[in-house]
Amino acid sequence: MDKKYVIAAAVGAVALAACLVGYIYTARKIPPDAPKKKRRPKKLWFMGLVISAWFLVGSLITGFSGKTGRLAIEFEMFSERVELFGFSIAKTTVTGAGVLIVLILLLAALRIFGISKFRMENPGYLQTALETAVDFIGNFVKNATGAFTMKNLPPFMLSIAIYMFGCALSELFGLRAPTSDLTFTLALGLCTFALLNIYGIKKNGFLGRLKNMGGAVPAMRPLMIPLKAVSDISVPVSLACRLYGNMMGGLLVMDLLKGVLGGYASGLPAIAGLWFNLIHPGIQIYIFVMLSLTFINEAMELEETPKKPKKQKIKN
Amino acid sequence: MNFIAAGIIMFAAVIGAGFGMCYATSKAVDAAARQPEAASKIQTILLLGCALAESTAIYAFVVSLIMATGG
Numbered sequence: 335m336d337k338k339y340v341i342a343a344a345v346g347a348v349a350l351a352a353c354l355v356g357y358i359y360t361a362r363k364i365p366p367d368a369p370k371k372k373r374r375p376k377k378l379w380f381m382g383l384v385i386s387a388w389f390l391v392g393s394l395i396t397g398f399s400g401k402t403g404r405l406a407i408e409f410e411m412f413s414e415r416v417e418l419f420g421f422s423i424a425k426t427t428v429t430g431a432g433v434l435i436v437l438i439l440l441l442a443a444l445r446i447f448g449i450s451k452f453r454m455e456n457p458g459y460l461q462t463a464l465e466t467a468v469d470f471i472g473n474f475v476k477n478a479t480g481a482f483t484m485k486n487l488p489p490f491m492l493s494i495a496i497y498m499f500g501c502a503l504s505e506l507f508g509l510r511a512p513t514s515d516l517t518f519t520l521a522l523g524l525c526t527f528a529l530l531n532i533y534g535i536k537k538n539g540f541l542g543r544l545k546n547m548g549g550a551v552p553a554m555r556p557l558m559i560p561l562k563a564v565s566d567i568s569v570p571v572s573l574a575c576r577l578y579g580n581m582m583g584g585l586l587v588m589d590l591l592k593g594v595l596g597g598y599a600s601g602l603p604a605i606a607g608l609w610f611n612l613i614h615p616g617i618q619i620y621i622f623v624m625l626s627l628t629f630i631n632e633a634m635e636l637e638e639t640p641k642k643p644k645k646q647k648i649k650n
Numbered sequence: 651m652n653f654i655a656a657g658i659i660m661f662a663a664v665i666g667a668g669f670g671m672c673y674a675t676s677k678a679v680d681a682a683a684r685q686p687e688a689a690s691k692i693q694t695i696l697l698l699g700c701a702l703a704e705s706t707a708i709y710a711f712v713v714s715l716i717m718a719t720g721g
Contacts, residue, residue, distance in 0.1 A: 411719055572705060579708035582715065621701040628698065 396597025
């Protein structure tokens with residue numbers, strides 16, 4: 335153990351003891367029904383307690399493990415590969431499959447033990463929560479794309495959202511999240527691209543889809559269709575790059591934080607991870623689902639060809 | 651040299667995306683203050699617009715990652 339960290343740990347221990355004594359002393363002095371302004375010294379002592387405990391733990395960990403705060407980020411665009419059954423498979427693919435298995439087991443347990451006990455009268459907390467979620471996604475899809483897609487699209491969107499959230503949570507276990515791999519997000523984008531074409535053709539027929547791509551004016555269609563085709567092909571690329579960039583950014587910031595703090599990274603990355611692993615992926619999933627629905631709706635819309643205005647007789 | 655290029659890319663892209671998002675948000679606040687009952691609809695449109703504006707910066711981020719890792 336380095337001499338520097340022994341001194342740091344001793345300082346931390348002394349500060350911890352001092353803050354503990356101060357906290358107990360002031361807590362005894364202040365009556366429990368005192369106004370907010372008089373409680374301030376107690377809070378200050380408590381903050382000192384937490385900070386000195388963090389310092390003590392951090393210097394002990396740094397001293398024993400020898401991991402000082404140094405920036406050494408090993409970043410790779412694509413994930414590492416492992417040999418599995420004779421194939422070379424990316425680690426994120428394995429993680430994604432693992433997340434899928436865990437989610438399927440959880441949902442099967444929910445189906446067997448939870449949903450079989452649901453009743454029409456006196457719904458419990460779980461039933462109300464599930465019904466609210468299903469209602470929410472149904473209304474969301476209906477508002478975005480209309481009643482035509484109501485049968486198949488809401489379950490797909492909800493399951494994609496759950497899968498992506500599970501992938502984001504897998505980062506909490508120290509794995510590289512599958513959503514921060516370009517191949518995974520590109521697969522999701524291609525799903526949206528396929529759905530966009532399937533629903534466009536299903537609703538209006540093949541010629542209707544061409545009409546939708548060409549726009550309202552018939553004379554402009556030969557020019558517009560190739561342009562619209564290019565912009566449709568860019569849909570999966572833009573969806574994939576958006577999700578990948580956001581998730582990769584979160585991963586890199588977390589890695590930077592751990593790299594800078596070194597041994598003192600006890601507790602602090604958990605607070606930052608609340609944002610970068612829970613709330614930020616939630617927002618991105620919402621945006622992904624909303625953009626997919628917007629693109630699907632755009633592919634189904636059929637503008638009517640404007641007719642020449644008839645001459646109206648004006649009566650005097 | 652690659653790192654300098656990545657830095658320049660991010661510098662240029664973040665200015666544009668930041669300005670676009672700031673403009674969209676200010677207009678959304680104006681609209682919500684004028685018509686508070688439409689706030690939820692405005693929020694949806696704002697999120698969509700912000701995602702589209704943000705995506706330019708994200709593309710630049712991906713490109714700069716590729717350049718910085720020498721890909």
